[in-house]
Amino acid sequence: MSLRLYDTAARAVRDFTPLRAGQASVYVCGLTVQGPPHVGHVRAALSFDVLRRWLTASGLEVTYVRNVTDIDDKILAKAAERDVPWWAWAYTNELACTRAYDVLGVLPPTYEPRATGHVPDMVGLMVRLIERGHAYAVDGDVYFDVRSFPEYGALTGQRLENLEPAADTDTDERKRDPRDFALWKAHKPGEPETASWATPWGRGRPGWHLECSAMAERYLGPEFDIHGGGLDLRFPHHENEQAQSRAAGDGFAQYWLHNGWVTLGGEKMSKSLGNTALVDEVVRRVRPVELRYYLVAPHYRSTIEFTDAALAEAGAAYRRLESFVKRAAERVGADAGSPVLCADFTNALDDDLGTPAAVAAVHEMVREGNTALAEGNEKAVAGTLGSVRAMLGVLGLDPLDPHWTAAGGDDRLTEVADGLVALALEQRQAARARKDYAAADAIRDQLAALGVQVEDTPQGPRWELSR
Numbered sequence: 031m032s033l034r035l036y037d038t039a040a041r042a043v044r045d046f047t048p049l050r051a052g053q054a055s056v057y058v059c060g061l062t063v064q065g066p067p068h069v070g071h072v073r074a075a076l077s078f079d080v081l082r083r084w085l086t087a088s089g090l091e092v093t094y095v096r097n098v099t100d101i102d103d104k105i106l107a108k109a110a111e112r113d114v115p116w117w118a119w120a121y122t123n124e125l126a127c128t129r130a131y132d133v134l135g136v137l138p139p140t141y142e143p144r145a146t147g148h149v150p151d152m153v154g155l156m157v158r159l160i161e162r163g164h165a166y167a168v169d170g171d172v173y174f175d176v177r178s179f180p181e182y183g184a185l186t187g188q189r190l191e192n193l194e195p196a197a198d199t200d201t202d203e204r205k206r207d208p209r210d211f212a213l214w215k216a217h218k219p220g221e222p223e224t225a226s227w228a229t230p231w232g233r234g235r236p237g238w239h240l241e242c243s244a245m246a247e248r249y250l251g252p253e254f255d256i257h258g259g260g261l262d263l264r265f266p267h268h269e270n271e272q273a274q275s276r277a278a279g280d281g282f283a284q285y286w287l288h289n290g291w292v293t294l295g296g297e298k299m300s301k302s303l304g305n306t307a308l309v310d311e312v313v314r315r316v317r318p319v320e321l322r323y324y325l326v327a328p329h330y331r332s333t334i335e336f337t338d339a340a341l342a343e344a345g346a347a348y349r350r351l352e353s354f355v356k357r358a359a360e361r362v363g364a365d366a367g368s369p370v371l372c373a374d375f376t377n378a379l380d381d382d383l384g385t386p387a388a389v390a391a392v393h394e395m396v397r398e399g400n401t402a403l404a405e406g407n408e409k410a411v412a413g414t415l416g417s418v419r420a421m422l423g424v425l426g427l428d429p430l431d432p433h434w435t436a437a438g439g440d441d442r443l444t445e446v447a448d449g450l451v452a453l454a455l456e457q458r459q460a461a462r463a464r465k466d467y468a469a470a471d472a473i474r475d476q477l478a479a480l481g482v483q484v485e486d487t488p489q490g491p492r493w494e495l496s497r
Contacts, residue, residue, distance in 0.1 A: 031088050032380045035256075036331060038264060038286040039185050039272075043382055048255050049284065054090040056082060057246045057283070059259035059267070060142070062099040062238075063123035064108055067130045068306035069325070069336055070260075070292035070299030076322060076426075077289040077330035077383075078258045079136045083424050084379050087371070095249045096139040097242060098124055101146050101235055106225060116225055117146075130309040133318045134325075135426045135433050143245045145236060149227045151244040152236050155278055156213050156229075164277040168204045170216025170232035174239075174270065176209050179277045185286065186265045196266070211270055212237040239270035246275070246282070253281030261288045261331075262298065289330045299336065307336055319427060319434050320345035326425055327389045331382075347393070351422065352429040354396045354403070358415040360492065362408050364430050367416020375421050385425065392421050451482055455491050458484075 033046040048054050058078045061071055075096070085092045100120040109119035124144075131138075156172050159165035164178045176182045176190060183190055195208035217226040217233040226233040246254065252275075259268060268286065275282040291298045299306055312321055324344035328334050359366075372395060378387035399414035422428040429435075454473055461469035474484050477493070484493050 031090075033084070033088060034380060034382055035285055035287060036382045038268075038288050041187065044285065046255075046285065048090065049253060052089070052091060054085045054092045054256070055250045055254035056085075056092060056094045056256045056258065057242070057250055057254060058094070058096045058139075058257075059242060059263055060096040060098050061127050062102050062104065063120045063127060064102065064104040065123055066126040066308055066310060068299055068308050069312060069321070070306070071127075072130050072134060072136075072309055073292050073325050073334070074258070074260045074289050075131055075136045076134060076325050078287075080326055080330070080385065080425060081256075081258070081287070081383055082137065083426060084383065087424050092140070093250065094137075094140045095246065096142055097245050098127075098142060098144045099238065099241060100124060100144045101225060102238060106221060116222055126310070133309070133313055134322045135319070135431075137426075141249045143249065145241040145245070148241070148245050148248060149229075149236065151248050152214075152240050153229050155240065155244050155247070155274070158278045159213070159274060162277060162279070164274070165213055166206065167214075167231040170214075170234055171204070171212060172214035172231060173205055173210040174213055174274050174277070175206055176211070176273070177207055179273050181276065182273045183269065185269045185272050188265070188269075211239060211266065213240045213274065239267055239274065242267075243271050243275045243278075243280075243282075246271075247280060252279070254283060256285045256287060257283035258287045258289070261290055264288055287330075290333045292325075292334045292336050294336045296335070312341075316341055316345055319429070320348050323348040323427055326385055326427070329382075329384060329386055348427070351392060351396055351418070351427070354399050355415065355418060355422070355429045357403060357492070358399060358411050358418075359430060361403065362412045362415060366412035367414065367419075369420030369423075370413075370417050371420055371424070372417055375424075379424070388421070388425070392418060392425075395421070451477065451493055455484070455493065459491065 031046065034043050035046050036042070037044045056078065058074065060075075061067060078094075078096075082092050082094050101116070105120050106116050109116040112119065156165060159174065160167065160172070163175070165172055165174050167173075183193065190209065193209050196211040213236070214229065214231065215234050215237060216231075217223075217235070223233075226235055246257070257268065257271075264286075272282055293299060294307065309321075321341070324341050325334065327344060327347075334340075372391055374391035374394070375388045378384040378391060381387075395414055395418055399411060399418060402408075402410035402414060419428050419430060423431065454477055458470045458473040461467070461473065477484055482493050484491055
């Protein structure tokens, strides 16, 4: 295959060559379920969803793993603030994350492991690290010895002597080096007993970095193709993952991909800064498919500034694509044409998932399709429709995909609304037939006021919702 990807570790675009012919293995850091997800959170899921779809469209069988971090300092603290069990707080927010993924059309992963379900894997990894001289236990905590691993800092191009002490612990006096990071945290007084597990070093819970290394190895083996996540995870999380896995003898990830931030007011969107746009709230204002378009149309490594104006502009652009697909499907049938991807689209995605150029290629083809519709060239319409739907399918944006056609809410309410609009159009047609054009225009104006746009075509009137 001709796919090239920007590898963070190499700091360059590299040809993608899977470890196993015909297969691709991908691990993406999922969310720490400390709260409901905002738009910045789901950008990673959408970016790597497009990658997965493109790998599949390129003929590879993809194993895709996205974890859930369901035990962590912040989860314990927020659950305690609300006086609820930590596991209940975590699961409530896990459901919110799943709901956000689903509403935005993110394909379910092949496996979605929870950290709390893989403590034996983590213990086994720590045992290997201690035996190899790369980790040590003290008073129930287990630390990774960064000086024992000369490659530490390679992923992000940093030298050990220039790094600050690890921020995940306040027990520096017990560490061999202040930059050593916690693999395991001993159970502390006041913490719930349920938030600890038995190990050879006493009861405790995993450090954040350890979890992903253990789960990636469990589901993808000691060596796999791609590790993905947000830009903010490069250091220390991914640096520490790579160090502990390779120190344990694993080849680990062959390519590292990181998506850019979504900013609000010029700052990274984050709960700690208080500048978030929760997915549940945003999809009440715009259709989920339009939010998806807004987040996948820019290049995955770019920064997106979240504004209502930009979101509205993206929605209008998507509706132009949607309008052609629906009009063409009415004319020649939804399944007309062959799913041929145009060369510009293929070349764009092969060039480090260049979605801006890929989306531009779709818009160009839609312009050609609209011309064919206007000219009544049904053969050209069919060919264009097949290609446009195939390309939008790779981006997860095909308007006729059952995910989006079924996303209109209550089926009974939709049926009633369809029937009422049809009745109004019948009355309008009857008024026109008796040459009562004032009544016909009044009906059209009333529908427009309700957000229903009517277009007269040779096949009869058609309607769609305006935005």
